[in-house]
Amino acid sequence: MESMADKHMVFIGETWEVEPGSPKAVLIEGYPPMALFRLGDEYFVLDDTCTHGEASLSGGEVFGGEIECPFHSGRFDIRTGEATRFPCTKALRTYKVSIEGEKIYVDLVAEKHF
Numbered sequence: 604m605e606s607m608a609d610k611h612m613v614f615i616g617e618t619w620e621v622e623p624g625s626p627k628a629v630l631i632e633g634y635p636p637m638a639l640f641r642l643g644d645e646y647f648v649l650d651d652t653c654t655h656g657e658a659s660l661s662g663g664e665v666f667g668g669e670i671e672c673p674f675h676s677g678r679f680d681i682r683t684g685e686a687t688r689f690p691c692t693k694a695l696r697t698y699k700v701s702i703e704g705e706k707i708y709v710d711l712v713a714e715k716h717f
Contacts, residue, residue: 636651649684
């Protein structure tokens, strides 16, 4: 069986490192900062920078399936990246996540800026 590491996926952590309600900042050279979230047994990666105020969302608070920006209390849906509370109106970019054993991988190919 081919490993995720052999494809266009990038290793970003292990499942045990991410607690529900405690986003993890992910920095990969050449890409915008990202935030890794755990909701139940599912993992999600989105851009870490708020589309309204340039705040790091990994420093925000999780409410159900939403992340609240620490600057102006705007919120985003962790599953879709959609803005759910004013003053945030522009969605965050989301990334495909794959789990192999306890390893978490993110797909960066479609999100790479040239």
